Amino acid sequence: MTHPQPGNPQAAQARAKIEAMKRQFEQKRNIAEALSRITHKIGVYSGKGGVGKTTVAVNLAVTLAQEGERVGILDVDIDCPNVVRAMKVARRPTATDDRKIIPSEQFGVKVMSMGFFQENEDEAIIWRGPMVHNAINQLLQSTDWGELDYLIVDLPPGTSDSPLTVMQSLELDGFVVVTTPQELAKVDAKRSINMIRKLNLSVLGVVENLSGGVFGSGAGEDLAGEMGLKFLGRIELRGDYRDTSRPTVLNSSAVLEEYSAVAQKARDSLAAAAAR
Numbered sequence: 001m002t003h004p005q006p007g008n009p010q011a012a013q014a015r016a017k018i019e020a021m022k023r024q025f026e027q028k029r030n031i032a033e034a035l036s037r038i039t040h041k042i043g044v045y046s047g048k049g050g051v052g053k054t055t056v057a058v059n060l061a062v063t064l065a066q067e068g069e070r071v072g073i074l075d076v077d078i079d080c081p082n083v084v085r086a087m088k089v090a091r092r093p094t095a096t097d098d099r100k101i102i103p104s105e106q107f108g109v110k111v112m113s114m115g116f117f118q119e120n121e122d123e124a125i126i127w128r129g130p131m132v133h134n135a136i137n138q139l140l141q142s143t144d145w146g147e148l149d150y151l152i153v154d155l156p157p158g159t160s161d162s163p164l165t166v167m168q169s170l171e172l173d174g175f176v177v178v179t180t181p182q183e184l185a186k187v188d189a190k191r192s193i194n195m196i197r198k199l200n201l202s203v204l205g206v207v208e209n210l211s212g213g214v215f216g217s218g219a220g221e222d223l224a225g226e227m228g229l230k231f232l233g234r235i236e237l238r239g240d241y242r243d244t245s246r247p248t249v250l251n252s253s254a255v256l257e258e259y260s261a262v263a264q265k266a267r268d269s270l271a272a273a274a275a276r
C-alpha cells in the first residue's frame, strides 16, 4: 500500500476527507447532546402539501401541553415555516452567552422555527440541498430545549430533498402521517410512508384531517389498514379553524377531544414501538 506524501494532492485530499468526517461526527454528537433530554421526538408528515400538517402539529403539541406534558414544537418546513404564525409567537428566541438559542414559549409549548431566521414572512428562500442540511444541523445543534416529554416536528411535505434531509439529520422516534379523505391523497401518502420505512424509521399511525367535508371520510382508515398501520383518528373539517387567534384546540372542546384521542393512540404506538 502506498501512503500519500505530504504536499501531494492525494494527501491533501485524504486530510480534507478526514477533517470532513471529524466535523460530521462532531455535528452528530452535538445534535445528540442537544436532543438528549427529550423523551419522544415525533414528526408530522404528509405526502401532499396543504393537508393540515402544521395544523395537526400545532394542535397536537398544545393538546399534550394541556395534558401536563412538557412539549416543544420544531418547524423544519423550510419552504413554508408556518408554525410561528399558527402559534402566534410574537417574540423571537433569545440567545445565551454560550451561543445557545432558547426557544420562545407560547400556550405552554416551546417553539423553534426556521421562520425565525427569515428576514420577512413573504420572502421565499430558495434552499439547495447542502444549505438545507447545514441550516437544519445548525438549528438542531444550537437549540436548548431543556427537558421535554415530547418534541413535535413539522416536516416539509413530499418525498423531495428537504424532508429526506430532515429525516436523516434528526433521529425521530416515529411519524404521524396526515392524509385527507380524498382517494387520490392515498397514493401520495403511501409513497411517503414507504420513504419513512426505507429509512428504517417507524410510522406511529395515520390521521385523517379535513374529514367529513365534500370528500366524506374513510380514506385515512383504509390507508392505515392497507399499510398495516394504526389509525390514529379523524379530525373533522370545521369552521372553527377560521379563528386563527389561537390553536383551535383552545377554542373548541370538540376539537380538543379529537386531538386527545389522537395523542392517546400515538402514545400507545410509541409504547408498542419501544416494546419491540
Ligand SMILES: Nc1ncnc2c1ncn2[C@@H]1O[C@H](COP(=O)(O)OP(=O)(O)OP(=O)(O)O)[C@@H](O)[C@H]1O
Residues within 6 Å of the ligand: 046, 048, 049, 050, 051, 052, 053, 054, 055, 056, 077, 080, 082, 157, 209, 210, 211, 235, 236, 237, 238, 239, 241, 242
Ligand atoms: N380540520 C380542519 N378543518 C378546517 N380547516 C382546516 C383543518 N385543518 C387545517 N385546516 C386549514 O387548512 C389550511 C391548510 O392547513 P395547514 O397549513 O396546516 O396545512 P399544511 O399541510 O401544513 O400545508 P403546507 O404543506 O403548505 O405546509 C389552513 O388554513 C388550516 O387552517
Ligand SMILES: [Mg+2]
Residues within 6 Å of the ligand: 053, 054, 055, 077, 080, 082, 154
Ligand atoms: Mg405547513
